[in-house]
Amino acid sequence: MTATKTVLQAPSDACPFDDSASYWDFGDQRGRREDPIHRIHSYPAKFPAFITTKALEHAERQGVDVKVVADVFCGCGTTAVEAKRNGKNFWGCDINPVATLIAKVKTRRYRDAVLGRYFEAIQDEFRRIQPSPDDRAWITDRIRYWFDDRNVDDLLRLDRAIRQRVPANSTYRSFFRCGFSNILKPTSRWLTKSIKAQLDPHKSPRGVMEAFTEQFALMRETCKQNRFPARAPKVHIRTRNFLAPAAPACRADLIVTSPPYVTSYDYADIHQLSTLWLRCTSDYRALRKNMLGNQYRVPAPDQNAIKDLGPTVEDTYSSLLDKERRKAHSVGRYFLDMDKVVAKCRKMLNENGMAVFVIGNTEYQGVRIDNAGHLADCMQRAGFHNIQKIPRKVSLKIMTPYRDARGLFTRDSTQRRVYGEEFVIIGRRR
Numbered sequence: 027m028t029a030t031k032t033v034l035q036a037p038s039d040a041c042p043f044d045d046s047a048s049y050w051d052f053g054d055q056r057g058r059r060e061d062p063i064h065r066i067h068s069y070p071a072k073f074p075a076f077i078t079t080k081a082l083e084h085a086e087r088q089g090v091d092v093k094v095v096a097d098v099f100c101g102c103g104t105t106a107v108e109a110k111r112n113g114k115n116f117w118g119c120d121i122n123p124v125a126t127l128i129a130k131v132k133t134r135r136y137r138d139a140v141l142g143r144y145f146e147a148i149q150d151e152f153r154r155i156q157p158s159p160d161d162r163a164w165i166t167d168r169i170r171y172w173f174d175d176r177n178v179d180d181l182l183r184l185d186r187a188i189r190q191r192v193p194a195n196s197t198y199r200s201f202f203r204c205g206f207s208n209i210l211k212p213t214s215r216w217l218t219k220s221i222k223a224q225l226d227p228h229k230s231p232r233g234v235m236e237a238f239t240e241q242f243a244l245m246r247e248t249c250k251q252n253r254f255p256a257r258a259p260k261v262h263i264r265t266r267n268f269l270a271p272a273a274p275a276c277r278a279d280l281i282v283t284s285p286p287y288v289t290s291y292d293y294a295d296i297h298q299l300s301t302l303w304l305r306c307t308s309d310y311r312a313l314r315k316n317m318l319g320n321q322y323r324v325p326a327p328d329q330n331a332i333k334d335l336g337p338t339v340e341d342t343y344s345s346l347l348d349k350e351r352r353k354a355h356s357v358g359r360y361f362l363d364m365d366k367v368v369a370k371c372r373k374m375l376n377e378n379g380m381a382v383f384v385i386g387n388t389e390y391q392g393v394r395i396d397n398a399g400h401l402a403d404c405m406q407r408a409g410f411h412n413i414q415k416i417p418r419k420v421s422l423k424i425m426t427p428y429r430d431a432r433g434l435f436t437r438d439s440t441q442r443r444v445y446g447e448e449f450v451i452i453g454r455r456r
């Protein structure tokens with residue numbers, strides 16, 4: 027597919043590489059594979075690593091002196107890793123504690139011999155202990171819903187072994203917690219590869235220690251590679267709501283980020299096994315509260331504020347009201363929040379800095395939700411210049427863009443088409 031570039035303001039600084047408009051579609055010409063560190067923990071909605079390297083290259087060619095890169099929805103740390111690999115300081119935040127755990131682990135260095143020693147100690151402890159009544163008392167019905175009794179006991183033993191044998195608050199504790207988190211779906215009855223929380227009654231969950239041993243081997247091997255420069259840049263990753271009132275403690279030259287696409291993923295739902303087992307919360311639903319695009323208990327947004335966002339937003343909102351009030355409120359709130367996000371991003375940028383947003387459009391019951399158009403409008407309102415909205419083809423690792431009602435990929439072209447195209451939206455701060 028040859029994508030066409032939509033230019034919102036005639037760009038005096040049009041990207042010299044995107045004449046073919048495929049600049050943002052694929053990785054580099056040499057077809058280099060993504061660094062395996064990006065695969066140590068699954069994270070739905072992760073974007074390809076080359077987006078960051080391309081954004082960096084583009085920004086520098088456009089004269090941005092990039093010293094600090096930020097990602098205000100940093101997810102599992104794709105931008106963080108790539109920024110650090112390229113010798114740039116990084117600041118990022120995400121509201122999801124599982125995301126920031128993974129991002130931190132991926133951007134740190136570990137000593138192989140120390141990893142090996144801790145792993146052996148964990149194995150010893152695991153063999154030695156049984157869950158105590160206190161451990162079992164902590165297990166909720168929600169956990170029992172996903173796991174059989176044997177795996178519940180083994181996960182309790184493993185969790186305890188990690189806590190007893192790896193020092194609290196150490197980078198090594200985070201490493202093993204991250205590994206623990208990534209074995210939760212395979213050791214449960216979670217429907218494999220589904221982006222919806224669904225039970226698979228036919229699944230045989232994997233054994234806990236077998237899955238953990240394999241996960242450890244993968245992470246250890248990956249961490250052996252020396253991917254960061256000798257004088258490592260600084261990386262700050264925070265678990266926080268980007269829209270919380272306090273200003274982020276960072277000024278960036280380049281923001282590379284991908285906000286949630288409204289009506290797409292429910293992050294609290296998809297990460298519930300990890301947030302529960304890692305004891306981030308006793309009720310995973312609590313994490314929905316400040317998630318952008320949250321669909322639960324969202325009060326009706328102020329009609330005048332919606333009107334101020336322009337006719338497209340107003341039309342979308344009223345079309346959704348005709349379908350489902352709850353959805354309309356959620357999308358209306360999301361549009362208002364995105365306006366604040368973009369204004370806050372502009373404030374975070376140093377003069378002459380650049381923001382690169384990646385976002386896709388969505389649809390609900392036939393109502394098209396133009397997330398990308400809205401974001402570009404927000405950028406104009408916030409005072410960005412030289413705004414470009416460039417379609418990019420989504421590279422389909424799984425070769426099919428269709429998902430069935432259970433959220434699984436399918437080759438059936440009568441099913442919902444989810445991927446195909448998204449947008450890279452770029453703007454400058456003068």
Ligand SMILES: C[S@@+](CC[C@H](N)C(=O)[O-])C[C@H]1O[C@@H](n2cnc3c(N)ncnc32)[C@H](O)[C@@H]1O
Nearest residue numbers: 072073099101102104120121122267268317318
């Ligand atoms: C599209 S994903 C970003 C994925 C990321 N680019 C990566 O490669 O992993 C959007 C992220 O926004 C986060 N998020 C949602 N609401 C947020 C908020 N209010 N503040 C900070 N992060 C939020 C979600 O937890 C999710 O990780």
